[in-house]
Amino acid sequence: MVLVIRISFLSLLLAGVAANSVAQSKKLAPITAVVECTQASAKGQIRQFVFDGNKETYFATEKNASAKDNFTLTFEKPVKVKTLEVLTGKPKGEDALKEANLEISEDGKTFQTVGKFQEGQATRKLDGKTVLAIRIQPTEDLKYPLTIREIVVDSEPAVRHFKYPVxxxxxxxxxxxxxxxxxxxxxxxxxxxxxxxxxxxxxxxxxxxxxxxxxxxxxxxxxxxxxxxxxxxxxxxxxxxxxxxxxxxxxxxxxxxxxxxxxxxxxxxxxxxxxxxxxxxxxxxxxxxxxxxxxxxxxxxxxxxxxxxxxxxxxxxxxxxxxxxxxxxxxxxxxxxxxxxxxxxxxxxxxxxxxx
Ligand SMILES: [Zn+2]
Missing domain, CATH: 1.10.390.10 (Neutral Protease Domain 2)
Incomplete structure (x- = not known):
């Protein structure tokens, strides 16, 4: 009797482990994203460079950005974000963003500010917060183009980079x-x-x-x-x-x-x-x-x-x-x-x- 109980307990445990790993492998399948900007891109400096896993490439707007412009990265579905890092400006530091907020949204409609840009960078720990979209929002008219090098998102599930930016x-x-x-x-x-x-x-x-x-x-x-x-x-x-x-x-x-x-x-x-x-x-x-x-x-x-x-x-x-x-x-x-x-x-x- 004791043995039977033990076996069934063990099989329960094993079934639990199996179910868990299935759930995890499903959870880990990376999802896709879309990048949008209210302004046209400068020639060759396309939006997807912001999320291509390469800090040497960058996106820039064609003209100086105003407080009405913004840049959005929207995921296919909400993800749990551990940390979020945004690097702006050209690789040598020109046009680093100062007057702007880093915002997040759970539904892609209403956004909340989670940080400001300092020396062109904004980094936030979000401790698994649910995020559907990330927005970079100038707080005043800029005297330079909105220039973003990379958005680094540590999330569950992971979001697939634009390996072939277009x-x-x-x-x-x-x-x-x-x-x-x-x-x-x-x-x-x-x-x-x-x-x-x-x-x-x-x-x-x-x-x-x-x-x-x-x-x-x-x-x-x-x-x-x-x-x-x-x-x-x-x-x-x-x-x-x-x-x-x-x-x-x-x-x-x-x-x-x-x-x-x-x-x-x-x-x-x-x-x-x-x-x-x-x-x-x-x-x-x-x-x-x-x-x-x-x-x-x-x-x-x-x-x-x-x-x-x-x-x-x-x-x-x-x-x-x-x-x-x-x-x-x-x-x-x-x-x-x-x-x-x-x-x-x-x-x-x-x-x-x-x-x-
Ligand atoms: Zn055809």
Whole structure:
């Protein structure tokens, strides 16, 4: 009897430990963030430099900041902050912030001051306080641009740095009424940029840091990308405002930067939709017609084929294909090199799996 009690106590204890470690590993998954400023950035000094884990890069406003301007770092969801440190000014000390408050918010709407800037720095112990957003708020008009080097947040869960800093600037001169919607799209793409670049990383590749997003009246398609420009149709997105994932697809094209000729369009589009429908918004692609699907059906059909290959053969297959396409080394035999089967054999196998 005693033994039974002991065993069940032990198993309870073990179950408790297991449950705890599951809860902890869930708790530790890092989240994403968005950075916003009331003023435009100075050329090349983009907002995401404030949270890229690098104290040598910095953000600066284009013009001197006023007491009406502010800079905000907003997390995907509230985190418990242990300590918060903000470094301002250029790396050599110019434009260090003096006349400003460091503020935090639990809901992203009402802010409270938790510190002032001294010699360009503000550091606060917050002892696990719940924080959704951090704001840097000048208390008077400044005679210099608002210049921020780094915000250092020690929190639970951790917030992921912008490993591939980028900034989208929008042009809505054709449809000023779409400003708010387009800004929202820009923030989504900025937030997904780390994920897209991690999925499509290749040695020595440096993605664009500045991307222009223009909404156009005289464009009848949906959206397209060219270099580091993305164009969206005013007409299409006015009637399909929920289709923001289309811009994640276009952002993938900007990251692909396939400058060589001869890459098959079905694969280029398939990779863009693979990132969109299997990484950004899984489950939104809808069901495929198993009778008509072919590996080279492009867009979401090829995306599903690539997902099948990455689950069954190689979790890095898309990254490897991307590298070949980017470096002008892609040939159809790539599939055989990576999976030991021809693309036709893989196609038959995949289609059979769709019918199950
Ligand atoms: Zn495309």
């Amino acid at each position: 900034e989208f600037t929008i042009d809505v001169s054709d449809a000023p009424e779409m400003k708010e919607w387009t800004e929202k799209v820009a923030r989504i793409c900025e937030r997904q940029y780390t994920m897209i670049n991690e999925e499509l990383k290749s040695e020595g590749f440096k993605p664009a840091r500045s991307i222009r997003l223009t909404m156009k009246n005289d464009y009848d398609g949906v959206a397209y990308a060219s270099g580091s420009r993305i164009v969206g149709s005013v007409k299409f997105f006015k009637s399909h405002p929920e289709d923001m994932g289309a811009f994640v697809h276009e952002t993938v094209h900007v990251v692909q930067q396939y400058r060589t000729r001869g890459n098959p369009g079905w694969l280029v589009e398939g990779i863009a939709d693979y990132i969109r429908f299997f990484k950004y918004e899984p489950g939104k692609a809808g069901r495929l017609n198993a009778e008509r699907a072919r590996y080279n059906g492009s867009y979401r059909t090829t995306a599903a084929f690539l997902n099948y290959l990455s689950e069954k053969y190689d979790p890095l297959i898309v990254q490897k294909l991307n590298k070949m396409l980017r470096e002008g080394e892609y040939k159809e035999e790539a599939f055989q090199v990576l999976t030991k089967k021809t693309v036709q054999e893989l196609d038959e196998e995949w289609r059979a799996s769709l019918k199950k």
